[in-house]
Amino acid sequence: MATIFKRTSVLTDVPFHYCPGCGHGIVHRMVAEVIEELGIREKTAGVAPVGCAVFAYNYFDVDMYEAAHGRAPAVATGYKRVHPENVCFTYQGDGDLASIGTAEIVHAAHRGEKITTIFINNAIYGMTGGQMAPTTLVGQKTTTSPLGRDKDHCGEPIRMAEMLATINGSAFIARTALNNTANLNKTKAAIKKAFEAQIAGKGFSMVEILSPCPTNWGKAPGEAMDWLAENMIPYYPLGIMKEV
Amino acid sequence: MIKVTIYENQCKGCGLCVRACPKAVLAISKTHLNTKGYYPVEVVDQAACIACTSCAKTCPDVAIEIEK
Numbered sequence: 001m002a003t004i005f006k007r008t009s010v011l012t013d014v015p016f017h018y019c020p021g022c023g024h025g026i027v028h029r030m031v032a033e034v035i036e037e038l039g040i041r042e043k044t045a046g047v048a049p050v051g052c053a054v055f056a057y058n059y060f061d062v063d064m065y066e067a068a069h070g071r072a073p074a075v076a077t078g079y080k081r082v083h084p085e086n087v088c089f090t091y092q093g094d095g096d097l098a099s100i101g102t103a104e105i106v107h108a109a110h111r112g113e114k115i116t117t118i119f120i121n122n123a124i125y126g127m128t129g130g131q132m133a134p135t136t137l138v139g140q141k142t143t144t145s146p147l148g149r150d151k152d153h154c155g156e157p158i159r160m161a162e163m164l165a166t167i168n169g170s171a172f173i174a175r176t177a178l179n180n181t182a183n184l185n186k187t188k189a190a191i192k193k194a195f196e197a198q199i200a201g202k203g204f205s206m207v208e209i210l211s212p213c214p215t216n217w218g219k220a221p222g223e224a225m226d227w228l229a230e231n232m233i234p235y236y237p238l239g240i241m242k243e244v
Numbered sequence: 245m246i247k248v249t250i251y252e253n254q255c256k257g258c259g260l261c262v263r264a265c266p267k268a269v270l271a272i273s274k275t276h277l278n279t280k281g282y283y284p285v286e287v288v289d290q291a292a293c294i295a296c297t298s299c300a301k302t303c304p305d306v307a308i309e310i311e312k
Binding site: 001003004018021022024025026029178181214225 | 254
């Protein structure tokens with residue numbers, strides 16, 4: 001018998017601290033598998049964010065940094081410019097990337113930094129207890145929008161992938177989701193293309209991944225996946241926004 | 245011969261694998277608790293497995309291994 005699926009050795013043996021049904025664990029596995037498949041383990045460094053994935057450095061068996069809130073692209077810029085032959089990725093949530101770190105991500109893309117960003121969009125602040133994020137959908141109830149997000153007061157959710165795709169320095173920008181097996185396969189393929197774009201020196205690459213937050217959405221894990229498909233995908237269309 | 249192995253102490257009983265399986269090979273235990281205090285997933289119909297790996301791909305805790 002041959003093993004056709006097993007835990008990649010690029011993940012450490014540390015159990016994930018995430019809630020049951022959280023998308024972070026799925027994406028951690030995919031990133032680790034891509035690093036293994038591309039044979040770049042010994043020359044890869046990751047940058048962990050602030051947010052639920054703050055302990056990502058415990059889970060990846062590659063060199064890892066922990067950046068100040070939202071500043072992962074700035075830390076990755078420094079690493080990549082000192083070690084241009086190496087590979088660097090940032091792993092960020094929507095509170096980190098689309099809120100406090102908007103300046104860093106926009107200008108990292110604008111400078112055409114040859115880094116890869118894995119962006120987890122779950123439409124809510126997870127770690128701090130389910131507050132409204134810039135990506136929260138109109139009408140979505142959170143602890144700071146108990147009547148649902150009001151677009152006249154808070155604006156409409158920001159689409160980061162589309163925005164970054166307009167910037168000349170970006171080379172590969174895609175949005176995928178985790179809600180079914182087909183989309184899981186597309187997500188891993190997109191992560192691989194993003195790393196390949198960096199290795200080829202084409203420019204900035206990012207994959208935005210629509211991911212469930214069952215705890216803060218107040219849903220069972222399976223229901224959260226259905227909610228994601230019914231509510232998030234219509235507003236955040238999937239696909240490759242840019243590929244050069 | 246296909247073999248699905250569940251590392252039950254990594255499992256948090258979220259049930260995403262049960263939802264992803266097209267052949268109802270998996271079910272959440274109703275009686276047995278793991279060391280984390282969750283009801284873990286169990287293999288209930290090994291013979292029905294087609295080795296599509298959908299369960300393992302959706303597992304957020306990488307608790308499933310598949311041999312064929």
